[in-house]
Amino acid sequence: MQIFEQTITVSKNDLDQLNHVxxxxxxxWVQDIAEAHWLKNAPKTILDHYFWVMLSHHIEYKGEAVFGDELTIKTYVSKSEGLFSIRHVEITNKTKAKLIVTSETKWCFMNTATKKPNRIPLEVAQLFD
Structure with missing residues (x-):
């Protein structure tokens, strides 16, 4: 299982009326890191012919972040077979050393030409091992 990670700092644009993210x-951010991981790993030949669509998304909020907090966002794919892939994301507040968000998302692999689901080829599944 390959873990992909990014760090961001909370800006004022990230806040709600309570001054929390x-x-x-x-x-x-869950969608952004999934896309960044895909774009980092997939060669142009695959990117030109396939894309992903989100089918379901479960997110659990365990804490909060505020302006200036540094967050680590980690993602990995736990399952990739048939038409579907399961991706996990964890967001940790580095400033407070606390896990604040977890998510699990089911993605469907799609063919660009047909706009229909496509079985995940082994070469694609192996991109995230």
């Missing part, structure tokens, strides 16, 4: 922002 807005829940919608966490969902955006």
């Amino acid at each position: 807005n829940n919608v922002r966490y969902v955006q």
Whole structure:
């Protein structure tokens, strides 16, 4: 299992009316890191022919972050077979040394030409081992 990680610092644009990171922002970060991991690992030949769509998303909020906090966002794929892939994301507040968000997302592998689901080829599944 390959872990992909990024670090970000909470900006004022990330905050809600209570001056905590807005829940919608966490969902955006989950999607952003999934895309960054995919783009980092997949060669152009695969990127030109395939893409992913989100089918379901479960997120658990365990803590909070505020302006200036440094966050570590980690992701990994736990399962990739048939048409579907399961991706996990953990967001840790480095400033407070606390896990604040976990998520599990089910993605469907799609063919760019047909816009229909496509079985995940072994070469794609192996991109995240």
